[in-house]
Amino acid sequence: MKNTGNCNIKSKKNVSYKALGTLGEAVSSGLQSENVKISGKKTGNKPSSLPFHDRLYRPSLHFTPDKGFMNDPNGLVYDGRYFHLYYQYDPIAPFAGNVHWGHAVSTDLYHWQDKPIAVNQTQDGQAFSGSAVNDSQNHSGLFPHKDNGGLVAIFTRSTEMKQSQYVAYSCDGGEHFSDYVNNPVLDVGSTSFRDPKVFWHAPSQKWVMVVSHARAHKLSFYGSYDLLSWMHLSDFGPDGVFAVDYECPGLAEIRVEGGKSGETRWVLFLSVNPGAALGGSSTEYFIGHFDGERFIPEDRQVRMTDFAKECYALQTYNDMPGGDAVYLAWMSNWQYTEEVPTETWRGAMTLPRQMVLKHDEYGELRLVQTPYGLEALRQPSVLFDLPYFTSGEKAEVSLPPNQPFELVMDVSLEDIPETHIRDNRWCPPRFSLTFANQKGEEFSIGVDAIYNQLWLDRSKLRGFDNPFFTGQFSASLPQDARDFQLQIILDGSTLEIYANGGTVVGTALVYPDSPLETVTFRTEFLSARVTHAALYPLKKTMERITLE
Amino acid sequence: MKNTGNCNIKSKKNVSYKALGTLGEAVSSGLQSENVKISGKKTGNKPSSLPFHDRLYRPSLHFTPDKGFMNDPNGLVYDGRYFHLYYQYDPIAPFAGNVHWGHAVSTDLYHWQDKPIAVNQTQDGQAFSGSAVNDSQNHSGLFPHKDNGGLVAIFTRSTEMKQSQYVAYSCDGGEHFSDYVNNPVLDVGSTSFRDPKVFWHAPSQKWVMVVSHARAHKLSFYGSYDLLSWMHLSDFGPDGVFAVDYECPGLAEIRVEGGKSGETRWVLFLSVNPGAALGGSSTEYFIGHFDGERFIPEDRQVRMTDFAKECYALQTYNDMPGGDAVYLAWMSNWQYTEEVPTETWRGAMTLPRQMVLKHDEYGELRLVQTPYGLEALRQPSVLFDLPYFTSGEKAEVSLPPNQPFELVMDVSLEDIPETHIRDNRWCPPRFSLTFANQKGEEFSIGVDAIYNQLWLDRSKLRGFDNPFFTGQFSASLPQDARDFQLQIILDGSTLEIYANGGTVVGTALVYPDSPLETVTFRTEFLSARVTHAALYPLKKTMERITLE
Secondary structure (H helix, E strand, C coil): CCCCHHHHHHHCCCCCCCCCCCHHHCCCCCCCCHHHCCCCCCCCCCHHHCCHHHHHCCCCCCCCCCCEEEEEEEEEEECCCCEEEEEEEECCCCCCCCCEEEEEEECCCCCCEEEEEEECCECCEEEEEEEEEEECCCCCCCCCCCCCCEEEEEEEEECCCCEEEEEEECCCCCCCCEECCCCCCECCCCCCEEEEEEEEEHHHCEEEEEEEECCCCEEEEEEECCCCCCEEEEEECCEEECCCEEEEEEEEEEEECCCCCCCEEEEEEEEEECCCCCCCCEEEEEEEEECCCCEEECCEEEEECCCCCCCEEEEECECCHHHCEEEEEECCCCCCCCCCCCCCEECCECCCEEEEEEECCCCCEEEEEEECCHHHHECCCECCCCCCECCCCEEEEECCCCCCEEEEEEEEEECCCCCCEECCEECCCEEEEEEECCCCCEEEEEEECCCCEEEEEEEECCCCCCCCCCCEEEEECCCCCCEEEEEEEEECCEEEEEEHHHCEEEEEECCCCCCCCEEEEEEECCEEEEEEEEEEEECCCCCCCCCC | CCCCHHHHHHHCCCCCCCCCCCHHHCCCCCCCCHHHCCCCCCCCCCHHHCCHHHHHCCCCCCCCCCCEEEEEEEEEEECCCCEEEEEEEECCCCCCCCCEEEEEEECCCCCCEEEEEEECCECCEEEEEEEEEEECCCCCCCCCCCCCCEEEEEEEEECCCCEEEEEEEECCCCCCCEECCCCCCECCCCCCEEEEEEEEEHHHCEEEEEEEECCCCEEEEEEECCCCCCEEEEEECCEEECCCEEEEEEEEEEEECCCCCCCEEEEEEEEEECCCCCCCCEEEEEEEEECCCCEEECCEEEEECCCCCCCEEEEECECCHHHCEEEEEECCCCCCCCCCCCCCEECCECCCEEEEEEECCCCCEEEEEEECCHHHHECCCECCCCCCECCCCEEEEECCCCCCEEEEEEEEEECCCCCCEECCEECCCEEEEEEECCCCCEEEEEEECCCCEEEEEEEECCCCCCCCCCCEEEEECCCCCCEEEEEEEEECCEEEEEEHHHCEEEEEECCCCCCCCEEEEEEECCEEEEEEEEEEEECCCCCCCCCC
């Protein structure tokens, strides 16, 4: 959860801060428009009541709140039956503030069922980010009458005076949480101490917490046997990119693919805001070892999870089946998240992403991220033929209207000329895909074969004009490669790009003023052989109102 | 110097690689347009022969090559009389390749006099980046008949087969260099070993070199007593932002302002390309200690020199008067440097910038950069009155036509409202400056008072459209501040932004299709008191053809 800072807290002072039991009890704050009427119904607003852009930009595969404002994923845990998604949530207005834990459950991480608010704001503060664990052994003693324990949330309660760590527990499978009576469980007298990630560390048979001293630019590790008493283990930082607030740390043991059998590393995740190199919010990670007390990076390199700037507050699932490392992150950036062009809802989660580590072309470990289980949602591929692209050739394919889709392709670049200079002009050999509509809006994704760079250029979309909403992003591909792979998922305003099997990942919001209708494949100054291509409409998994 | 890579080398194969003695001897390569005729004249092309944009985008204060392509600054040294600027230079065409060391001299770092090419490409390879030192004690023995020694260049010769370090020496005060007979002086059998920075390390009474193993993501330190024999001292890296090539390292001892008397730190500079977070090329730095053998960072943070993406290959001056740390950097980015919209020349240097270190609001050291000696070039300020800006107020001031200028201002933001939400919209309190022309082009610089972010948005200029040419940049200002300072220098296509006395610096190219005519100051949702403002036309120091 973002530090609200003085001005932010001030900005909310005219909001009633009384504890809200359910959505139905929400006070009318005076901040809402006609379209933000609070309702207990799960089926959402009727189509006619939703502005055009709220429907156009609404994904139907990515999780979004029916209404209100959502940011960080919280409490991600699999309880053996359901994947829980809790999230930072302002149910009152589509702006950050009044922070509760919203809640949804799923059996596949795509079909989400909305649940009542799980953790309320109280007199002790708003319910900022944190974790949930399955205390199946009742280590906490909070479930005296339950054989298999229950879910425990460890999170930050935040007031203007203090941020400290609280425990709450659920006796109904995660629907409602009650604050533990002796809260806070961890209080260092700071206004900048938040976002605990807690997990079970089997080798040392204890619970481990990593939590952020946001403005001190440090993380602390704590250990506990009962989730209630926490002992300090070690500190980490300052480290990584210089930034204002350290937030939403995470630590996960991740498989090394192509390594020795059973080889793993611990990966420490750190979200920073503001001040990331691309502006505002972004997530970096460190690869190393964790012995139950201390995280030791194995090199000094700083790696970013994403080459664009709308992927923040990444959190991995606890108790993931098979020990997979799967995360959700918030698809936005604090620089403009309250200005994006929807009126009744704001905020989306990434698709669930599985992570492994692989050695790259330099022998160095890097995160590889792929959508988790997305194949199950593919509908039959749209049929289309692509030619062998000689230089200057293009081919246009219609996009499935108002439907999330996945475009996958393997491309070999050929006939890259010896010289790139003609008539005193630099003629860059490039392969590109342009997603466009007839009103002249477009965004493009492409590869430059001289500098081996992948780009995303969304600057020619007209739905959102903001000085912080960066138009262009890029990333390096292997420098000697002539082949590349792309996997692109477009779903409402959410765009995910996975290049080369997920070694390069870009997460971005796109806001065309009108629906995009076609994708045009194009070559310049080279030839291209598309050895595989498929365009899969994807099943709509979210019951939200979108364009029909 | 950028690794040319396979394709780049290929791209130049049809260029004759014979050694070029002077510009006048340059072969006609077949790559040149009518406008790129090579000439020995220092006065440059006549106005009528230069395309409009070559004149519009030409700075008259920043150093640019009269014609051809320039990248990294090289061999920056003060010899007691002149500041030397050598630079990576293709005299044959306005594209990277055929790399010589171009040369200019100055007595103030602003008025530059062109000199003949100083280091040629030879059978041993192109003359890639490196240093020059004043070997006034004749440690090298290369100046047997000179009492006060002479300039020695240590640089990389690069072929497709090898990159190794060469020494050349000048018997005429730096105008011409001759290769030492027993070159290379440092050869590790690598194709990726370049860009030596050499300086005199007084405490250990030896010459020190830091040089890059570009693709191995490491730097090495070497020491020498004679500039000819080099012993390995230590290695550094991988460290910092994950990227493809490590280039143009530098090491300088820099004063800590506000610290103990005489307090300094050593700062290690590293330029990386491609793969910087913003895309392509950028420069990072590490703060620590250097004992003559080893650089030990004092923390693990990675700091960037710039919040935009056209400031690369920073090199500090050797033997700077007063021990000041002053640098020049190349104002471009490999992603698009060969495509920027000029035809006869490409490449510019930053203004000379002085660096000190200061503790920031978190107590952490950061680089503070300011233009060195720019005040001497100020002409009388344009007279204008700015009102007290209430919310929504604006004031327009005409810019001096076809003239470099400096705009300085101190601003206090006031009346920041308690809530930023009106009519279900987020209303960000902002102060901005918009530089515009009557054709609807503009770029803006502004401050958002909620998130305390500075922005640069150049996306509404129409002179250059490229998927890698990022439109928006931003940086964090102190989170609790309501005052800020701006110093903006606009000179042809070069823009430099120094905020808060140089604690935040942005270096960018701007390409309006027509000249910018006005600057408009504007407030939204806050009031602003401009406590100081001045707009100084700056003296034109470069004899180049620009718009009249």
